[in-house]
Amino acid sequence: MEKKLFVNKEQLEGIVKEFPTPFHLYDEKGIRERARALKQAFAWNPGFREYFAVKATPNPFILKILQEEGCGVDCSSLTELMMAEACGFSGTDIMFSSNDTPAEDFQMARKLDATINLDDITHIDFLKKVSSIPKLISCRLNPGGYFSIANSIMDNPGDAKYGLTKEQMIDAYRRLLELGAEEFGIHAFLASNTTTNEYYPTLARILFEFAVELHEKTGAKIAFVNLSGGVGVPYRPDQEPVDIAAVGEGVRKAYEEILIPAGMGDVAIFTELGRYMLAPNGCLVTTAIHEKHIYKEYIGLDACAANLMRPAMYGAYHHITVMGKENAPCDHKYDVTGGLCENNDKFAIDRMLPKIDIGDLVVLHDTGAHGFAMGYNYNGKLRSAEVLLCEDGTAKLIRRAETPKDYFATFDFTGLFDKY
Template identity: 75%
Template sequence: MNTKIPFVTKEQVLDMVKKYPTPFHIYDEKGIRENAKAVKEAFSWNKGFKEYFAVKATPNPYILNILKEYGCGCDCSSLTELMMAQALGFSGNDIMFSSNDTPAEEYVYARQINATINLDDITHIKFLEDVASLPETISCRFNPGGLFTISNSIMDNPGDAKYGFTKDQLFEGFRILKKKGVKYFGVHAFLASNTVTNEYYPTLAKTLFETVVELKEATGCDIKFINLSGGVGIPYTPDQEPNDIKAIGSAVHEVYDEILVPAGLGDVAIYTEMGRFMLAPYGGLVTQAIHEKHTHKEYIGVDACAVNLMRPAMYGAYHHITVLGKENDICDHTYDVTGSLCENNDKFAVDRILPKIDIGDYLFIHDTGAHGFSMGYNYNGKLRSAELLLKENGEVIMIRRAETPKDYFATFDFSDILKDVDYNAGK
């Protein structure tokens, strides 16, 4: 079995915790930059290519500004994500708004900042027109239905997914939008999440490209871009081979030349909306072992919990764990690694074979750079952790402070009742 190597050492963490107590998420600037550059190069054959980073994966302004340097835009799914993108200087064509069951005020704001709206349903055409007006350029999300079983992924059953137009609705929707004055069109689809295969994007591209050729012939619409969305995954387990973005880009190029170019669509731009692939391997959750328990099983309790990383509790997802300083020790102990929530699924690992863990050891939980911090919550009154950035020069900076009890109580409008809260309790 291959291994996963943390991008921080025990010595670095011991230095960090003098200033930033665990748990915390930390990101690797060098890795993020190298990967963003590789994605840009892999699709450089397409002159209109743009990666719209899925903000929901890692909604941190420092991260977004790094990606912006490589020409990335933002894929937003809510009002606050749109507001963040706008505040950071992303504008107009730099922002894709892909939302579902969308409130009116979110469409209104998207129109105000001229974001490219990606409609999720045919009924949203009239809804958008009524609440905000239709733009000159619009995209529609296509759901072909059926099963999509190219690899073992989180979501591979489009027919059971709440997203997108059916094929008949897509054709009808384009006709309606063209009649209402929309000039330029895009098509978007998302069929599976976290695919660890170089075949996903080319397979999806073939489906979309063929559909777009039919759309052009049937509706006469001017289709400017095709959005392959996200779904390109990462190897969470050490035995998996990572995706090769260069090979993926090359294979999409082949399908593009095979299907779109002969149909007179050789100037169509290719967009992607990757979150996990862009960031997941370049983030880790650092936590300290604070308890051990010997009952029906062997447990190690850490100072992080599912509010810091929900994926194992929510999906049973695997995240590799390295005991810092014991990378070369024999793995001869079997543990459940748990947090402190009042829920039995609050486990980062179940029956995981690891080296002997001692109280005070620091654990590095891998691949939390996407859908890690961002899925945090406040159950049990738990507070979300800080986010740190390991800069290319080795410096560590805080890019989001940890929440405090004062933050937790800030939304209550009962100042008279809570006037005696001691925000420094326990310190």
């Protein structure tokens, strides 16, 4: 299966004239289409809402687009809460899901009246001590063991640091009721980047059944079930994309079989899809600047792992297109590298590609989520710009590239770096 970009060579050459590589490019049209398709898939649930995971793509221009499409935001830190506030999100627009949470983060979440999703039973008294217990609150479930779909192990929640056990959840809701909470949510994240249509429906059944149990054992009113993230994208050309309409239908069946007979047909469904919403609607645009011929063939790009960490961090695959050579034979084997002083700074290893010449535009697919966001400054590398391809075909700079002045800004050496 061929992976196609949302931008062609002619468009990209025009953008590069205005914004030098490397930069992350986002597709406004694609973002809006995804948001609408997701909303349609869950239209059967009147309370449905997507809370976009800010951690995936923390850019206010992106958040404003999603806000216009009716999405809320999922925040996990003080600065993400600040960004949400600056974009006009407040109250039930914001889901705050954090772990090992500092007091000031909880205090900011309470100031914004965000829906707080607690990660540990000890956080109940911690939140009470540093702020107050809200009327609406959620807790994150970790059922332990292995999470399987059709006898295939998807992940190992029992080895994850997140969430409460089932027994702790029951105790937590009783304690929260004593402290004045009136409505509750349930949240869980059991597998990452799943491309099977069965993930959400399987997770939904687990959470719906537990919601009924919680209500029966504690009397707590369950206002929402948050399926969180985990719905993935096909990074590789041979992977099939998730059918979000089929996913929504699968969750609906579980809802009607479990919640409605229990008299809980008013429970809202929430999602927190960062990767699904943004990954395919972003790419990293780079230029080939070096080639090296030793024991292997290398192509060096003007980007590095500081711009896209996923391949170096855990060997993640990102498809590569050499612009203008989409139909050329892939008869050259390359390691595609960046310039960090680390041997794992490789975007691809032994990748079959068309012959790459110095100056070619080389584009890495599916970087719209957890791409720029995971950037860093090792080796003094500077994070790249972010550019939005608007629906009208124009390109807009939505984050400038870092400069040496930015890198030196936090040093307390008056005047030492002013010349930069």
